[in-house]
Amino acid sequence: MxxxxxxxxxxxxxxxxxxxxxxxxxxxxxxxxxxxxxxxxxxxxxxxxxxxxxxxxxxxxxxxxxxxxxxxxxxxxxxxxxxxxxxxxxxxxxxxxxxxxxxxxxxxxxxxxxxxxxxxxxxxxxxxxxxxxxxxxxxxxxxxxxxxxxxxxxxxxxxxxxxxxxxxxxxxxxxxxxxxxxxxxxxxxxxxxxxAQVSIDFIILPEGYGQTKRYSPNAKLTEIRKELEAELSIPEGSLFMLNLTGPVEVEGLLETEKSLEDYGLRPHDRAGIELRINYYQEAPLQSYMMPDVLNVQVGVYIAGERDVVRTPRSYFPADEVHKVRTRMAQVIQRHARGAFARSRARRLRKEKADRAAWEEAEKERIQMEGDMRHKREIEKRMHPRTYDDFATLYMELEGWRINETNRIKRSDFPDDVKHAALRELLAKETRLLQTIDRLKLQAHSANRDAKIKRLLESMAKPRVWAQSDGETTTVHTPFTTRAKELMDLYNGLRLPLLTVDERLDVLLHVKWTVKEFDCNLTREIVDLIDREADMLNRGRPENSLRSLRTRVANLFLNFIRTPEFNPEAQRFQKVPRELYMQSAVQPFSTVVFE
Structure with a gap:
């Protein structure tokens, strides 16, 4: 230049x-x-x-x-x-x-x-x-x-x-x-x-037109947008600036209140901003002049959106239709009959399986009942308890003796041998009778203990009251509570294998219970308890105290059965109390001496 x-x-x-x-x-x-x-x-x-x-x-x-x-x-x-x-x-x-x-x-x-x-x-x-x-x-x-x-x-x-x-x-x-x-x-x-200024590449979307401008870093986006709207001759507020690219990446709509420097742009930087124009402009109505003559055409509009093209198939005669229907009916009948047959077969198989299971269960039940019956028979002969058990033993013993006697008499042995066999049979029968008597004594003792236990449990059992709604209410009365305490003391007297201290504790509780009443029965129980306590302190063996303990237990059982001492025992009296008088249970102030 x-x-x-x-x-x-x-x-x-x-x-x-x-x-x-x-x-x-x-x-x-x-x-x-x-x-x-x-x-x-x-x-x-x-x-x-x-x-x-x-x-x-x-x-x-x-x-x-x-x-x-x-x-x-x-x-x-x-x-x-x-x-x-x-x-x-x-x-x-x-x-x-x-x-x-x-x-x-x-x-x-x-x-x-x-x-x-x-x-x-x-x-x-x-x-x-x-x-x-x-x-x-x-x-x-x-x-x-x-x-x-x-x-x-x-x-x-x-x-x-x-x-x-x-x-x-x-x-x-x-x-x-x-x-x-x-x-x-x-x-x-x-x-x-x-x-120094910032270069901004503006891209108008979706047209894709571009333009590059330079601005000061402290220029605000509001001023830039107004300038661009004025250049593009569009209404104010219809230009949107978004997606800043370049040294700083910002997605979405940009905040126009901020400046370029607020977005992190520095002098000599080059960035890009997308522009979108969104506004509505009403077009002026065109002038229309009504013509002098109107040509009206009348026609029919037929919509074809749902039209379907149908192509005819080959002709199908009535005979063929009848054959097809017959064939289809036969297929349906086959399937239906097959379904009925399968259902009946399933039902028959189920009935057969149920019958087999019932027979198996019945067989097991019969076998179990037979085993239990056999065990009961053996138990009746080993440990008889009732009158029928002992009657069976005596009957079988008698049958055994008759069979053995006949066998000996029908034998071909000499007479002295036969007499010796009969004497041996008699001795064996005697031993069996003694065994039966011993079992009878054991059964009597066990039955007596079981009877006493049932009696005491019945006295201590709480009252059961039925309600109107079908429910039951269990009530413990003072009488049942007293009966339960006496039952516990009696069971403590019958317990074996107790230490000396435990036995003395039980005897002390029984003594305090009977001393509430002063009569011959209570005095006798107190004397026996003191005697047993004295013998325990001396170290006497258990066998020497067996009879004394049995006597104490029996007397305390009489104490429990007396209605004056146990009111709940009144319900278990077979003979009315007014028909007889027991002087042993009367207090000394009421005893009359003749």
Whole structure:
């Protein structure tokens, strides 16, 4: 790039980090091409840079229609028609290629040049100058082209005097001061961040259109969304931003209250954001005019959604139908008869199995009853208990004796041998009779003990009362409780194999029980208990105390059977108490001596 047309004595120098100054008043007042051509040096500089800017614009178009038009006005004032065409064709959204961010001083100069180009374009179009915020946004979006233009242009010499503004109205000067303050604030913010920005690749779904823009890291998504909605000419709030990709991955809808820096994006980062447009737009109704003549066509609509194509089969005569029905009926009959036969066979098999099981159980029962009967017969002969048992023993003994006598008499032995055999038979019969008598005594003792046990248990048994609902209630009365205590004492007296201390404890309890009453029976029981205790203390053997213990037990049994001492015994008296008097159980105060 030649440096001849780059000197402009009237243009101030753009130091690094210093905001650019607003253009002179006479330049701002001039409109269109005249405003740009008023400054000869600036026009020459813009003309030199315009060719290269147009070449770069052809290779990589600007991000938006409005930004491209502004850059074209700045770099090539000799071609205002192309800039105006760019503004009119701003609906197209070409995708910008990524551009490296400029340096700190170059970014400020690029923003100032872009702002001047925007004002010049606005002057050419005959409209009002752009607002400070819009100019700053346009400068941020078009910094790629403006940066390259600023690189090609030479900075003016430092110390150059500013051109005094032309005379104009106060309102015009006030508006220019406001715009200058906005530009200075934007330049200061850019200088604070170092001039570095974040590149955002926007993709509109589902169309797939893309566009790349640059923003400050502290820019909020709300402002970015409003800017994009204004560019796309869609209602406010109808653009949704989601799925942030790049250095930071965020899925789902993005929160517009946050800034890019809040999402973790830093200067020089490149990220992607998906855009979705969702709004409803009512189309205006088309005007309709009723014609003078109406042609009405009457027809019938037949829906064919449920139509089914039917293909006829071969003809089937009645004889064949009858044969098929007969064959099918025979098949059904076979299956039915088979089912009936299988059911009857299962029932017969079950009856047979049940009969066999019953016969087996009956056979086992008969065998068990036979074994038990045999055991009872042996038990009756080994340990007879009843009168019938002893009668059977005597009968069998007599039959055995008769058979043995006849056998001896029918034998061919001599008479002396026969007499000896008869004497031996008689001796054996005698021993068997003695054995039977001994078994009778044992049975009598066992039967007596069992009878006494049943009597005492019957006395101690609680009363059972039947209720109206069929349930029974068991009640222990004072009489049954007394009978149970006496039964326990009697069983303790009959216990064998007790130690001396245990026997003395039982005797002491019996003595305290009978001493509640003073009569001949109780005195005799007390004397016998004292005698046994004295003999136990002397160390007498158990065999010598057997008769004494039997006597004590019998006397205490009489004590239990007496209704005066055991009221529950009244129910088991066979003879009424009034018919006889027992002097042994009467107290001494009531005994009458004759």
């Amino acid at each position: 030649s440096e001849e047309g780059n000197t402009n004595p009237t243009q101030p120098a753009a130091d690094e980090g210093e905001a650019p100054q607003p253009p002179p008043a006479d330049t701002a007042e001039a409109g269109g091409v005249d405003a740009v051509e008023g400054d000869g040096g600036a026009a020459a500089e813009s003309a030199n840079a315009g060719g290269e800017a147009e070449a770069e614009a052809e290779a990589a178009p600007a991000e938006g229609g409005e930004e491209t038009a502004g850059t074209a006005d700045e770099t090539s004032p000799a071609a205002p028609t192309e800039a105006q065409d760019g503004e009119k064709g701003g609906s197209e959204e070409p995708t910008n290629l990524p551009v490296s961010p400029p340096a700190d001083g170059e970014g400020a100069a690029a923003e100032a040049g872009t702002q001047e180009a925007g004002e010049a374009a606005a002057g050419e179009g005959g409209g009002e100058p752009a607002a400070p915020a819009e100019a700053a946004t346009a400068a941020a979006e078009g910094e790629g082209v403006a940066g390259r233009v600023a690189d090609d242009t030479e900075k003016p010499a430092e110390g150059a005097e500013k051109e005094p503004p032309a005379e104009g109205g106060d309102d015009r000067l006030l508006q220019e001061g406001v715009e200058a303050e906005a530009q200075n604030g934007e330049a200061n913010s850019t200088a604070e961040t170092g001039g």
